[in-house]
Amino acid sequence: xxxxxxxxxxxxxxxxxxxxxxxxxxxxxxxxxxxxxxxxxxxxxxxxxxxxxxxxxxxxxxxxxxxxxxxxxxxxxxxxxxxxxxxxxxxxxxxxxxxxxxxxxxxxx
Amino acid sequence: xxxxxxxxxxxxxxxxxxxxxxxxxxxxxxxxxxxxxxxxxxxxxxxxxxxxxxxxxxxxxxxxxxxxxxxxxxxxxxxxxxxxxxxxxxxxxxxxxxxxxxxxxxxxxxxxxx
Numbered sequence: 617x618x619x620x621x622x623x624x625x626x627x628x629x630x631x632x633x634x635x636x637x638x639x640x641x642x643x644x645x646x647x648x649x650x651x652x653x654x655x656x657x658x659x660x661x662x663x664x665x666x667x668x669x670x671x672x673x674x675x676x677x678x679x680x681x682x683x684x685x686x687x688x689x690x691x692x693x694x695x696x697x698x699x700x701x702x703x704x705x706x707x708x709x710x711x712x713x714x715x716x717x718x719x720x721x722x723x724x725x
Numbered sequence: 726x727x728x729x730x731x732x733x734x735x736x737x738x739x740x741x742x743x744x745x746x747x748x749x750x751x752x753x754x755x756x757x758x759x760x761x762x763x764x765x766x767x768x769x770x771x772x773x774x775x776x777x778x779x780x781x782x783x784x785x786x787x788x789x790x791x792x793x794x795x796x797x798x799x800x801x802x803x804x805x806x807x808x809x810x811x812x813x814x815x816x817x818x819x820x821x822x823x824x825x826x827x828x829x830x831x832x833x834x835x836x837x838x839x
Contacts, residue, residue: 617784624765646825647825649827657832657833658815658830658832658833659768659815659830660830661827661828661829664825666825703768711773711775712758712770712773713828715760715767715768716767717765717766718767
């Protein structure tokens with residue numbers, strides 16, 4: 617099976633930076649996705665990495681190291697609306713996605 | 726508005742009853758998926774369809790069946806519901822069944838089996 621690990625919970629202060637790590641051991645690798653999910657809502661797409669390096673999109677950045685089986689999602693200038701769960705998902709090469717259990721981020725004033 | 730719709734929004738069901746969760750997308754996406762989401766376990770794939778007329782089993786298919794008669798609709802059926810099927814069910818779609826294709830999710834169905 618696929619193994620995708622991320623921390624269960626993180627707390628940070630408004631305006632700060634938080635880094636959510638994701639490590640994976642999968643049968644193959646064809647890219648890594650990050651999704652955001654607010655409580656009671658559907659997951660929404662944030663980013664996709666297939667090559668090593670950093671991808672920046674406004675306040676959110678995602679990094680990938682394929683040799684280390686490691687990714688992180690960086691949230692800068694945190695806002696209260698960033699309080700949500702962040703899901704790491706790997707495409708292992710069978711045309712499906714395998715998801716981690718998600719990291720719940722709480723932003724405090 | 727383009728996207729994915731699911732029905733019902735929520736449902737309480739007696740054990741042993743049959744239930745069909747509906748999913749419709751208007752994006753003309755080829756691939757569709759059904760997931761269940763349980764606390765602490767994340768999203769787990771139940772069944773998927775790479776294109777109309779084909780379906781496949783995911784990680785947790787037992788107790789569920791699907792059909793894909795056309796591009797837009799992908800219903801999920803619980804033939805005889807059990808309490809362990811209490812969960813939030815999400816339908817998703819992607820333009821094609823390719824590795825880099827983003828999956829877009831419907832709003833979910835919250836199902837309680839008593």
